[in-house]
Amino acid sequence: MKNKEILLGPLSKNNPVIVQVLGICSALAVTSKLEPSIVMALSVTVVVALANVVISLLRNTIPNSIRIIVQLVVVAALVIVVDQVLKAFAYDVSKQLSVFVGLIITNCIVMGRLEAFALSHKPWESFLDGIGNGIGYGLILIIVGFFRELFGSGTLLGFQVIPEICYEWGYQNNGLMILPPMALIVVACIIWIHRIYNKDLQEK
C-alpha cells in the first residue's frame, strides 16, 4: 500500500465510523455540541497516531498471548499523559472534556488500528494510518456535531447562528437533536449519502 492511500483511505472508502462502523459510542456521547466534537477528534487523532507508532516499534517483541493487554496499557498510558498535560497547560479545555478524555481508552478505533495495522507495519506507515483514521473519525464527529448543535440549540460553537427573527416567526429548536438517538440517525443519514456516491460499498 502506498503511504498516500494509507493516509487518505480512512477519510472515505475505509472510514472507521461510516464504513467499519467503529467508535459509534463516542460519536453518540460527545456530538451534541460542535466544540467537544472537535476537541475529541483532535485527542483521538493524537492518541491513535502515537499508540500506532509505539506498538509498531514494539511489534517484534510483543508476546502474542498478551498483545491485547500490551496494547491496552500503551493506550491507557498515552491517554493519561494527554489528560495530565491538558490539565497542566490547557485547564479550560480539560475541564470541558472531563470524562471524555478517559473514554478514548475504550474507543474501538484505537484498539482496532493497533490490532489490524500497527502490529504488522513499520512505524512511519502506522503513524500515517493513525492520523488518517483519526481524521476520518473526526470528520464524521464534526459533521454530526455541526448538525446536532445547529438544529438542536440554534448555535454553533456557542454562538447564536439562527437569527432571532426565525424564532419570532415560529421556528423552534428541535430538542430531539440533542438526545443520543439522533446521533445514530444523523450517522445513518451520512452513511446513506456516502453509499449513494460509493456504489461499490453497497451491499447486495
Place this chain on the structure above:
Amino acid sequence: MNKQGNTYTILYASVMVIIVAALLAVVSVSLKPMQQANIEIDKKKQILSSVNLEPTTQNAVELYGKYIIDSYVVDANAAKIEGADAFTVDVAAEVKKAKEERQLPVFVAQLDNGDIKYILPLYGAGLWGPIWGYIAVDADGNTIYGSYFAHQGETPGLGAEIENHSFQSQFVGKHLFVDGEMKPVAVMKVGQKPLNGAEYVDAVSGGTITSKGVQDMIENSLLPYNAFLNSIVK
C-alpha cells in the same frame, strides 16, 4: 529466548508495567504544581463569577485580591471558627457532615461601588457526577446577587446547561427567606411551583435530574448558613 514462552511473557509484562508506571509517576509529579495552580486560579475565577465579574485565567488572581476583601469560616451558629482557611475548606466533604458539624466558608466581596456581597459555596450531585457552584448574597442576607454553577460531566446540551448564563441569571433577585423563614430557591419544571412557597426558577428542559440536583445542592448547602445570614443583617 523463546518469544512465545511463559518466562518471556511474564518478564515482558513486568518490565512493561514498571516502565509505564515510572513514566506516569514522573509525568504526574512533574505536572502537579502547574495543575494545582490551575485549580486555584479556576476556583478564584468561579468565586468571582458569582458576583457577575468576568475574570480571565490571566487576571483572576489579581481580581481576586482586589475584590475579595475577607474570607472566614463559620459554624452553623454563625460563630467564626479560628484558624480555618475558607479557601482550602473541602466543601465536598463538608456537605456530607451533619449540619451542626460543618465548617462553612464565607467569602466577602466588595464591588467597585462599595457594595458588600457574601459568597457561599455549594456542592452536590448531578446526573453523572458532582456539581458545584457559588451563590452571592446581598448585605441583607436574603437577596441573591449572582450565582455560578459548574459540573463535571453532565450531558452537553441538557444538564450541562446549568453552567450557562441564561440559567444562572434566573437566580438574580430571588430571595432565600420567605416571611422570615429560610426557604432556599427551588428549581422547578416550567409550570410547576414548589409546595413550601419558596421562590423558584425554571429547570433546564431535558435536564430534569441535574435540575433536581441543583435544587438539592442549594438546599443542603445553604440551610446551615441560616444563622449566619440572619447575623449579617444589622
